[in-house]
Amino acid sequence: MTATIVPLADIDPALIEDLLDRAFGEGRQARTAYRVREGMNWLPALSFAALDEEDYLVGSIQVWPVALTDPRGRRHPLLMVGPVAVVPHLQGTGYGRALMAAMAGAIDPAAALPQVLVGDPEYYERFGFIAAPAAGWSLPGPYDQRRLLVRADNPAVLPEKGMIGPWLG
Numbered sequence: 001m002t003a004t005i006v007p008l009a010d011i012d013p014a015l016i017e018d019l020l021d022r023a024f025g026e027g028r029q030a031r032t033a034y035r036v037r038e039g040m041n042w043l044p045a046l047s048f049a050a051l052d053e054e055d056y057l058v059g060s061i062q063v064w065p066v067a068l069t070d071p072r073g074r075r076h077p078l079l080m081v082g083p084v085a086v087v088p089h090l091q092g093t094g095y096g097r098a099l100m101a102a103m104a105g106a107i108d109p110a111a112a113l114p115q116v117l118v119g120d121p122e123y124y125e126r127f128g129f130i131a132a133p134a135a136g137w138s139l140p141g142p143y144d145q146r147r148l149l150v151r152a153d154n155p156a157v158l159p160e161k162g163m164i165g166p167w168l169g
Helices: 013-024 032-036 095-106 121-127
Strands: 004-007 048-051 057-069 075-086 115-118 148-151 162-166
Touching: 004 095, 013 057, 013 075, 032 075, 032 162, 048 095, 057 095, 057 115, 075 095, 075 162, 095 121, 121 148
Parallel strands: 075 115
Antiparallel strands: 004 048, 048 057, 057 075, 057 162, 115 148
């Protein structure tokens, strides 16, 4: 695998949508993660594309501003990672790892917000994502609780309960 990682903002939006359809199917917009990000734009500084040796788009990662609203109504900013997409015939060849590394490397360690995603724990734990801190969190739609994962420098400071939704400033 030889990947060139470029800012996702440099890629034609129609190509990104085609990639996402190929990776997740055409019904992907009905997923709960889309409700969490509703009305928001992905963050250009943290979102990347993977190009193959022939400069074809083969993968992408998007990061979105979201918030965890605790039971007292306080909003805690988070970064929602995903979708992390790789064309089906190249999944498992390292493009996803390269995209995750690019995203993690772009986060300012002095001001890192906790990151949350909905994904396979067996895959994302290698990047430091765990389920335990999010055990009392919920999403605005159906999801598998074990797939709600978080990565934070100090997960002990995160609220134990809350609802994740768009960051509305």
